[in-house]
Amino acid sequence: MSFLVGENIFGGYGGADILHGCTVSVEKGEIAVIVGPNGAGKSTAMKALLGMLTVREGAVRLNGNDITHLSPQDRVSEGMAFVPQTNNVFAGMTVQENLEMGAYLRRDDITETMEQIYSLFPILGEKRRQMAGELSGGQRQQVAVGRALMTKPSVLMLDEPTAGVSPIVMDELFDRILEVRATGIAVLMVEQNARQALEIADRGYVLVQGENKYTDTGAALLADPDVRKSFLGG
Amino acid sequence: MTDLLNALVLMLNFVIIPATSYGAQLALGALGVTLVYGILRFGNFAHGDTMAFGTMFTIFFTWLFQGLGLSLGVLPTALLALPFGIGVTALYAISIDRLVYRHYRVKRSAPVILTIASVGVMFVTNSVVRFLIGTNEQRFSDGQKFIIKARDFKEWSGLSEGMKLKTTEALTVVVAGIAVAALFWFLQRTRMGKAMRAYSDNEDLALLSGINPERVVMVTWIITAALATLAGVLFGLDKSFKPFTYFQLLLPIFAAAILGGVGNPLGAIAGGFVVAFSEVMVTYPYKKFLKYVMPENLEPSGLMQLLTVDYKFAVSFIILVAVLLIKPTGLFSGKVIRA
Amino acid sequence: MSQSLRPILLFAAMAAALLAVGFGQGWPVMLVILNLCLISAVMSVGLNMQWGYAGLFNAGVMAFVAVGGMVAVLISEPPVMVGWEAGGARILVAGVMVATFSGLIYALRRFISRRWIKNWGTAALLVAAYFIIRPVFEGGVTAVESIAAASAGNLGGLGLNILVSWVVAAVVCMGVAWVIGRIALGLRADYLAIATLGISEIVVAVAKNEEWLTRGVKNITSLKRAPVPRETNLQQAEWFQNLVSTLSGTNPGDADFKTTVIEASSIFVKLCFTGLFTIVLGIVLFLAIRALNSPWGRMMRAIRDNDVAASAMGKNVVRRHREVFIVGAAILGVSGAMLTTLDGQFTPTGYQPLRYTFLIWVMVIVGGSGNNLGAVLGGFVIWFFWIEAEVAAQWISVNMEKVLTPYLDVVLISLGEGSLKVQHGVTWLKNAAPHFRYLLMGMVLLLALRFSPRGLIPEAGAARAH
Structure with a gap:
């Protein structure tokens, strides 16, 4: 099974x-x-x-x-975590806020998960204060995957x-x-x-x-x- | 030199101070409109009447407190009544949402249907206000009227022009400042505030992230009710309360929201001040001002007023038209809540 | 209920309600209601073209109604010669200058493609126009308004038959709608709503303040309303007295003959209006139905139901919207002129948005968006309730007072007039009664939108999912 x-x-x-x-x-x-x-x-x-x-x-x-x-x-x-094909980031929010929103349902400390994601996608760590909408297509996909991973799915x-x-x-x-x-x-x-x-x-x-x-x-x-x-x- | 100072005082007294406080009132109103645009995605025609509703209840509580002998000394008693007015208005807004708007939200109706529903809400709210307080003008400001009196200022400065600062004007700016700071702190720093921005930004993804849309909508209505009541009470304290005037505020408020970019709170504030300053500056008679700044033989003969006060709505309208023609997304390209 | 039977039954019920008013409250009352029902129906058909055919949110119905009213004044009033001599020339020159500058701006926007030149050029021309035209215009206005201010102080009109204004109102409103359409169509639906709301505030401000044009809040009373006779003239006319005598069986010598003649003249005049309005409504309705069923109307509905697909198929959506907006505005203008003709006077302060914009919306939504017969029925039904709701509210409050006073001598905290006063609950109720109908209309709109979004007479074959 x-x-x-x-x-x-x-x-x-x-x-x-x-x-x-x-x-x-x-x-x-x-x-x-x-x-x-x-x-x-x-x-x-x-x-x-x-x-x-x-x-x-x-x-x-x-x-x-x-x-x-x-x-x-x-x-x-x-x-379960899902990354849609399009419109998969909050364009008007920073990278970090995108990740926070991914963890919206979690009530525990999310800093560790966030650090894991930044080490998985180092570019996101660098651009954590930038608006997701301003990133390149590939970086945006990383934000999208990162957001989905924040729930520890x-x-x-x-x-x-x-x-x-x-x-x-x-x-x-x-x-x-x-x-x-x-x-x-x-x-x-x-x-x-x-x-x-x-x-x-x-x-x-x-x-x-x-x-x-x-x-x-x-x-x-x-x-x-x-x-x-x-x-x-x- | 004295002439220049006199001219400056004249401007401060008749343009800058009144326009600043009016601008703060419009900004609060436009913030409410823009929040509803951003989260619920429709133009809320009932906003002016919601302002009247909130102000009315604040007036009732003011009268009650006055009757009980409560007061804030130099400040208007209405400040004490304000939280109660906001509470009643928030309850009203949430009930209306449950009874009216939620249905169309669940059905995912076109925004224009929600706007028409808001026209129905406008009728109902309007009649509730007429039922309870009538259509007459109400003045409910008490406490000390002026912080600076024109005569005192003249004596102090030795200028021929006086400058007055009404308590309500200073209060408007202070209270609006606190409210806006609190709103931005909320949107920027709190979990719920961020959820609201996320919902406004990308509804589907917000749902996927586990954000509860009904909670977001409820909080939005509470904030909108608070902003509407604040805007209405400050306007009413500064000028006076008359239900129909509040309906007419819709136009400058929407002009401000659209000018700033719908759904953009920062834009709504900027828009409020732009509309207010334009309105006051265009309807101010510059005769006396020019007398001070121009050489003696060039004194103007007329009032030097660009537009009479009767046409102040034309100012909002012209701003609106200019935005629609030149940059329909507004100064700060709105559509989603960005703090 | 079958599709064709439903409208017939609904209109029959409406007729029965009107007849009941005739028997209950008297025929003059019934005719007053009927005449305004007819005008409301014309308004409703006009708005239905904009909303029902095309889905355009016009929140400025009042603008077109008021423009229609102003046109009625300017066409039918006799010219005030002293006014013209005093300042007419200057105002005319100002008018020509406005036209010139408008032409310049149009040419600039039409023939120059560089965006910044277009926008800054327009702004510069507007500023220049303002400073050049204003002194000319103001001089004229002051001169006109100072002449015989108590009786005139305006330029008057063309002194033509007021019926001419019904046509002219349509044309003028088309112009106004064209301008609004250029600005606000093709953007979000609620932008058009705000723009039209703004226009309506401005039109009413013009009517209130431009005394040289409309006498402003001093009002224009006793408009000539030929071909409909005046009651007083009728009462003198021999043929009319004979007619009354034959119909009522009373003779000129009888004691109550005079009152009979007066009453009959009032009914006769109202019937004349009823006839005229019915003809107009018939023509408007005929044309509206023809338009709806023409290829143009079908395309319009296709655009409304799916504008993305329609524009993908090469339909110019904005252009079609502009056309329908203009046509609807023309009809609204006619209704405005009719209304002022019926009133026999022009009172700018009477134009309230709830009454002249949003009530018309209730008519269209309740009647059936997209269906012309529905719009007509909506106009009748809503006007009827608008009038009768107040009567009902008065009746209820009076009777409640009778019933409640002896038993319920409790006091209610009154919420009005400056402080918390202690007052009888019934007194409060009586004061609140006139506002009852606003509540009623709001509820009707909300309930119709929720539970019967397609209206009393739904659009044929439409599967619109609101």
Whole structure:
């Protein structure tokens, strides 16, 4: 039994189903990546795990507990953290305030966590008094991830963290995500840059039309000629 | 030299002092409007009448305390009544939110629907005020009227122009200063204040961070009610209380908020002073002033008044039009609460 | 209830209510209400074009109504020749200068693309215009206002039939709306609201203070209102006396004949207005419905429901908004001129935003945003309640006084007039009664918006989710 599982999920945003029996899971200290063509329901699958859409059938379990009917806010307090694809920082607040807001639900001392994040993302420490909106795209993504980590989550979910950033920044971000994994957090990502993402993935899911098409380790998927041909451009 | 001093005193007495206290009143009003814009994302047409509501209750408590023989000596009794007025107004604002605005917030209605709902609230609030205190003018300032009397100043300085400083004018600036400092401390330093800014900045992310929107909205209404009551009471002490005048303050207050950039508290304060100074300076007759500063043979013949007081609303309007034409986001590019 | 039956039943109920007033409170009272219902309906149709068709928040309905009223004065009043001789020329020159500077500013903004030249140039021209025109204008104004200040002190008007002003009011209001539209359309919806609110305050300030134009707070009374006759003239007219005699069966010699004639003349005059207003409402309604169902109207609704998609499809949203704003303003202007015609006088202090702006909003929201018949019904229903609410409040307070006084001799702390006074609760109630209708209207607006956002007669086929 994995740490976070979405099992056989059917559902959508009120209209027709977008997910048709999709199953995704991730273990602590692992990176799982969801890839697939446009419109395959990758982000939708992640939002289903977070409770941002109506799950008509199937179940979401966190650490063995059924959380299918919890609100997103309640899941956050259960230890799930989410980094949206866009608008994922408080642009009018400083980097430090962004991190503080990430820890809004915590009542204990957050200075230690904040120091950990500054050591994980040194650039944020340097710019802690700057407005997040004034930072570069890559730095902003770091703020976004940092904000999500402030709750000391057990699962970190990232919706296309590398969308719109340069290849160098992308590599750096992936390095950081590997470091996050090293702290024992379960990481679940949706990615457009499928090849690079699968390279760091422990598990990979190839979604097509809301269904699992291929499921294997990242390396195995990269090696699979069918997957290469259809989804990784040869 | 004396002429120049006289001219300066004239300006201080008729332009700078009155405009400063009026500016502080407008700034407090505009802060309330801008907070509602920033957090609840609609233009609140009921704000002028909320000011009247808060002032009315402060007047009631003032009368009550006067009846009981309580007073603050040289300061107006209204100061003592102010916290009670704010309390009643905050309760009223929260109830209105529960009964009216929350529904549209949950449904995520377009802002303009909330604005129309605020028109309904304006009607209701207006009628409550008419019911309880009537439509007549009320003066409720007591205590010492002047800090500096014009005659005393003349005797002291030997100038022919006098300068007066009303207690209410000084009080306005002091109280507004304290209120603004407290507001900025709250927004900048407290957990709740930061949560409000976060909610204003990025609602979805604020929800993801576990910020409770209903708490944020409730605190916003409490602060808005406090600011509205403060603005209304200080205006009423300085001039007088008349419900319709408070409705008419909507225009300069919105002009100030838009000039500063909606949702920007610092901008709202700056906007309040810009509007107030423009209004007073444009409607002030400069004849006497020019007499002092110009050579004798160049004395002006007319009043040298740019606009009569009857058209003071035109000043707010012209400022508004200029902002809309030139920089619709305002001087300090608003939209979210930034402290 | 079927779609087509609902409006018929609602209008029938409205008619029944009016008839009940006729039988209960008398026909003159009923006709007074009916005439203002008709004018309200025209206003409501005008605002409905702006809000219902296009979703524009016009918080300055009063501006257009007041402009319409002023136009009625300026068209129908006879010119005051002494006033013209005294200062008319200077005011005219000032007017020409205003036009010249406006043209210059327009040309500057139109033909020069550098932003800073545009803005600073406009500012410079405005300042120059102010200092050049003002002395000319003021000299004229002082001269005009000092002539026969007690009876005139103004320039008067063109001395034309007041009906002409109904058309001219539309044209003038279109101009005003064009200017406001240039400034405030295309920005956030509430910016338009604030801008229009500002304009309405200024228009009323002009009406109150520019005595050379409108006599200001000295008011203009006894406007000529041809083609509708005056009551006193009617009472003298032989044909009218004969008519009354035939209809009532009384004879000129009878004791109560005179009162019958007076009453009949009042009813006759009101009926004349009813006829005129019905014709106007009919024309306006016909055109509004035609416009709504034309390609233009369909496009307008498409823009309202999704302006992003509409502008992506190449529709010029701001331009369409300006068009509908101008057309709606024209209708509001006509209603303003009609109102002043009916009143027979122009009293600037009477223009209150709650009555002339926000009450019209209640009419549109309650009637049915986007539906013209709904707007008409809203105008009728809300005006009816506005009037009858006060009557009801008076009646309730009087009766409560009767009922309560003997039993409830308790005192209430009165909250009015300078200090906490001890007063009978009933007395307070009586004083508060006139304000009851503001509460009622606020509640009606809030309840309609909440529980019946599509109104009494909803827009056909609209799936607007508020």
